[in-house]
Amino acid sequence: MTLQVAPSGRLSAEQVTAVLHSATLAPSTHNTQPWLFSVGPAGIELYADPDRTLPVSDPDRRELLLSCGAALFNLRTAIHAAGAHPVTTFFPRRGDPDLLALVKPRGAAATDRKLASLAAAIARRHTNRTPFTAKPVPAGAMGALRHAAEVEHAWLPRLDPDQLAGLKELIRESHRLQTADPAFLAEWRRWTGRGRGKRDGVPFAAGGAVTADDTWVLRDYGGGSRAPGAAPMVVVIGTFADLAIDRLRAGQAMQRVLLTATARGIDASFISQPVEVPAIRARLRELLGGGLWPQIVLRLGYGAPVPRTPRRALEDILVTPSPLSV
Ligand SMILES: Cc1cc2nc3c(=O)[nH]c(=O)nc-3n(C[C@H](O)[C@H](O)[C@H](O)COP(=O)(O)O)c2cc1C
Known part of the structure; x- marks a missing residue:
């Protein structure tokens, strides 16, 4: 301004x-x-x-x-x-x-x-839901993102390959549970795929998708044909407590992480499935060592330009x- x-x-x-x-x-x-x-x-x-x-x-x-x-x-x-x-x-x-x-x-x-x-x-x-290129997020940027979370009283832990593999499984499982739930799908349909003229909801052009297979949620999830060092590109933001104030703080930390990424030319999208299903969230908490309440999972990398919502x-x-x- x-x-x-x-x-x-x-x-x-x-x-x-x-x-x-x-x-x-x-x-x-x-x-x-x-x-x-x-x-x-x-x-x-x-x-x-x-x-x-x-x-x-x-x-x-x-x-x-x-x-x-x-x-x-x-x-x-x-x-x-x-x-x-x-x-x-x-x-x-x-x-x-x-x-x-x-x-x-x-x-x-x-x-x-x-x-x-x-x-x-x-x-x-x-939010950038396009496929990301193989270009890895630089290690220095990852440090800056971790710092951004900490300044706002949240944590972005470094995940080892076993934890990343475990997280991938939890994403897959939570996605399966959500897409099998008619109430979840009905709510999702009410808010997404909207055409022009609406002032809320996710427009069709922004590329959100819920399909029964998991190709969308696991898009670009490390491994596969990615260059060595390209993973991890999926991060978790967590807090030590889970009261309303911690959740409000987690949102500030999430936004500080996202803006820090944007300022460095890094795109991001959200993978909220494993934190939206309570039983899976509990397992993700265990996967992180039992000390952090996972609040959001983000996918970071370099995608194609996307329209604003x-x-x-x-x-x-x-x-x-x-x-x-x-
Ligand atoms: C807490 C939270 C969870 C979200 N979860 C998802 C998600 O699971 N999948 C997805 O595609 N977008 C997710 N989003 C992104 C929103 O759909 C997006 O922020 C919204 O459509 C506005 O678009 P913009 O981020 O491009 O401004 C999430 C956003 C927030 C804040």
Whole structure:
């Protein structure tokens, strides 16, 4: 964002509109965009939108919190890039689990250059489901991705070949279980394959697919004809606890990892099957050593350009009638 904020950190209505727009570019399960915002003198409030849950694939709203965490990271990062500091309070109102965070922009001594470069990646990040080339993700980039997760209080462990093979099996199994469940398929159909004119859901052109075979979920999963060193390109982000706050943090970590990848020209897509099936998630936890709650699995590499997905209009995600200064 080019508009520099006042030394007090106060954001004009135009700046609030810009940072909210950045927040809405976050990824969300099936592009449900399960967030709402309220702007007032106390700051910008982020709410979970109770009308945009996925009762079959996300009954305990874990992925909803991940998605909202990603939006929160975008919001914080856009405020940083504008030259203010986003003072953030998680779950600020006792007894209101839908009010996830309050963000109050304050004066900042200097712009954080790293966050400014991540802010520049917000609009360029897209879920990339195309086949990835054999070019390996450089080891240095993997270190940066691990660091990105840790800065946001999550972990991206290095997986050994046995763990990667085990994860592959769990992906296959969870995919099989989900595609055998008519309720899961019905929910998936409600949100995907949408044509032009829709402001949510995964458009047909974005290439999501659920088929009974596992060619899609295991696409490019290491091994096979890949160059030596090309794997691992599948990573897991985990947290040490699994409360709502940990899930919200995991979403911020996921988004920081994704933007760090985008800034380095690395594409990513999600493999959420093994964390959406509770019994498989428990086995993945064991596979990781028993200390981490797996929150999301990502596929990283180099794909073909993909189209952007739609977003709801600002007036549809604002609890307050119009953006105000904060
Ligand atoms: C928590 C989470 C889980 C997701 N799981 C999957 C998945 O299993 N398969 C998939 O193709 N996309 C998955 N996505 C990607 C969303 O479909 C995508 O973010 C959304 O359609 C918006 O598109 P964009 O990421 O290109 O902005 C997931 C996203 C999030 C945040």
